[in-house]
Amino acid sequence: MNINNSQEYDDPTLYDKENESFIPEIPFILKWATKKQGPIIDIACGTGRVTIPLAKNGYNLVGVDINEGMLAHAKKKAANLHLQIRWIEQDCTQLDLSIKSNLVYSVGNSFQHFLTNESQDGLLTSINKSLEVEGLFIFNTRFPSVEELLQPSTEEYWRSYTDNETLNTVDLFTISEYDSLKQIQHYTTIRKYKDNAGDIIKEKRTNISLRYVFPQEIERLLFAFGFEILHLYSDWNETPITNDSYEMIYVCRKIR
Incomplete structure (x- = not known):
């Protein structure tokens, strides 16, 4: 790695x-x-x-x-x-x-x-x-697969989970861009942390590249x-x- x-x-x-x-x-x-x-x-x-x-x-x-x-x-x-x-x-x-x-x-x-x-x-x-x-x-x-590689380069909802410490909901979104020459998908993961009222209180972004x-x-x-x-x-x-x-x-x- x-x-x-x-x-x-x-x-x-x-x-x-x-x-x-x-x-x-x-x-x-x-x-x-x-x-x-x-x-x-x-x-x-x-x-x-x-x-x-x-x-x-x-x-x-x-x-x-x-x-x-x-x-x-x-x-x-x-x-x-x-x-x-x-x-x-x-x-x-x-x-x-x-x-x-x-x-x-x-x-x-x-x-x-x-x-x-x-x-x-x-x-x-x-x-x-x-x-x-x-x-x-x-x-x-x-x-x-075609669906996996040709994802839109816009922010797309992925999944949600409940933080086991704060019990708040975290919504995950991704942005992807595929480099056909190198067979590498460049991902940005966006985590949107919500309070009990459902309002976004924090956002975190991370990047990763994966080869297919x-x-x-x-x-x-x-x-x-x-x-x-x-x-x-x-x-x-x-x-x-x-x-x-x-x-x-x-x-x-x-x-x-």
Whole structure:
């Protein structure tokens, strides 16, 4: 992940407020974890949104991220739960973990944070190096559908949630602009904080850029870096992929 593309992650507490309760990946990853022995490596683990629930299920987890603040928050949460998780601050394109695993995963569409060919190459090289032969690599990335890429460049309502501390409503809006040459969507997220009367009392904007990769492109890329695709789904419930899918879930095996 590019550390300069991290505005969305500068506030780990806010990140957890908006994401921590959303963990659809857990049953899927647990299903594959039962087939493999040894430590499980969470690439771009952030605040431990998925790392911590897996550790609570008794698995040996290693969480890796480049963002110091997110990792510090993850460590604090794990310590409060008395969980023994190894947290490592490293660039995921240049991993040097001194261990190998039979299962590596990267969720939350983290694959999209690697914006260049060079960073994608570095990521897949690092993951291959961290896996045993026949080890599994599971990851997801948003599907580059026409609807997803050609969003209007005007402010669009996304979703709302209730702040669990203030109990006030927060409305989220996005502005997006797609760069076809680089396959990168530039997003601005606008958070509008409302008081009990429904009046906007604060507004916060953050920017993030995400790369979209097409299925045939991913297939060629994975094979080039020593992986075969075992399964491709459109969600964590193993729904088949279609032209109308929102994301792509890959289960890959290291073959060399």
